[in-house]
Amino acid sequence: MSDKPNLDELFERRVTYPDVEPQLRLSRLVGLENQKTRLAKVVGLLVNPAGLAAWAKKHHPGAQMLLDIVLRRPPLVILAGDVGSGKTELAETIGDAVARSEGIDITLLPLSLSTRGQGRVGEMTQLLTAAFEHTVAEATRLKSASGRARGAVILLVDEADALAQSREAAQMHHEDRAGVNAFIRGIDRIANAKLPAAVLMCTNRLSALDPAVRRRAADVLSFARPDTEQRRFVLSSRLETVGFTGCHVDALVELTGPAPGRREYGFTFSDLTQRLLPAIVLDAYPGRAMDGARAVEIARAMAPTPPFKDGEFVGARP
Ligand SMILES: Nc1ncnc2c1ncn2[C@@H]1O[C@H](COP(=O)(O)OP(=O)(O)O)[C@@H](O)[C@H]1O
Ligand SMILES: [Mg+2]
Structure with a gap:
């Protein structure tokens, strides 16, 4: 692949919230209240960090250092666990809940690594780099000087097992390492610029996930089979x-x-x-x-x- 991937190659289908279809799908998920709430809070705070300050002013004036710890977390949440347990479904629909509660539009950019980037050497790295570049560009336009963003972007890296190679780290192919590095650079870029963008990563193999990626997650949500x-x-x-x-x-x-x-x-x-x-x-x-x-x-x-x-x-x- 010599050219940069274009937008249609990069993302499967762009989704904009609020919308009734994801709202219905989100409401049909069973047993994920905890994951829903935690994910909505992380994404909500990326959009509106001032919300936390307003809350602290009311309940805990003087807690700035504590707030900084929360707000400085990287904009990455990992959804990990068994197959068919609602990871993709929640990642594809949570934007609707946040769009409604924050009163803004949110765009989902879904990048699937399972069907792409498995081919030629350098392809996955190029895909990830291009996906982050695009996410940063969109989120930069939505950031506002006054604190509350005009909108937000969610980059979904689904089926991220291609990045889950740590167990074989010693023998890790140069290309895999480069993919992990591209991912980490992307996360850090969004964090440093304090952009209204969140990265959600779904994987079936948390324990195999690269430790450097795992360490950056603001939260790791686990998913299991129904009891x-x-x-x-x-x-x-x-x-x-x-x-x-x-x-x-x-x-x-x-x-x-x-x-x-x-x-x-x-x-x-x-x-x-x-x-x-x-x-x-x-x-x-x-x-x-x-x-x-x-x-x-x-x-x-x-x-x-x-x-x-x-x-x-x-x-x-x-
Ligand atoms: N917690 C859940 N409650 C209700 N249905 C679910 C739940 N998790 C998964 N499903 C059903 O299984 C399908 C596949 O779920 P999906 O999110 O793609 O699984 P995965 O965790 O492998 O990404 C969903 O479209 C939905 O129909
Ligand atoms: Mg899935």
């Missing part, structure tokens, strides 16, 4: 309206959980919403109505997606 109550909520909220009885829902909740002795993990959120529930619907369509006993059979025959071998997140919730 019993969360599976019950996802399943019953979708199935009780079609007339499934409690005992069939109970059986589905049980079958989609860990199976002692056989497997230590249960279904992921996406196993439930994108595999099991559609399978139940399509099994009945178009000839007959859905029924609970048949749904239980379908669940019994289905296996959950195996976890990434990261250890750290299997079964753990913040």
